[in-house]
Amino acid sequence: MKQGIHPNWTDQAQVTCSCGATFTIGSTLDTLKVDICSKCHPFFTGEMKFVDRQGRVDKFLKKVQVAEAIKAKGSTKKSSSKNSEDPKSYKDVLRQQQTVLKQVAKTRVQVA
Ligand SMILES: [Zn+2]
Secondary structure (H helix, E strand, O other): OOOOOOOOOEEEEEEEEOOOOEEEEEEOOOEEEEOOOOOOOHHHHOOOOOOOOOOHHHHHHHHHHHHHHHHHHHOHHHHHHOOOOOOOOHHHHHHHHHHHHHHHHHHHHHHO
């Protein structure tokens, strides 16, 4: 190994997840902060979860509000004729599915 060009390796690097889980790995850094880990990733938990980095969902919702304001100004005739039922957002649909899945899981536990 060539001397003086490699970073210092430590086997005791502390990783902290945004969910609160901590674990130790080998790394050239002493501490690491991660947004998602195997304790909270939907693939491992089997649950649906929203990962909102840098407020992207809020940013999108602001865009939607602006778009609806423009829409309301432009065409008042169309909006009054239809829209008997409010369309559900994708987030609402996923939340609904999640609660259904939780209920199914509970009933399975009660049966077993
Ligand atoms: Zn985590």
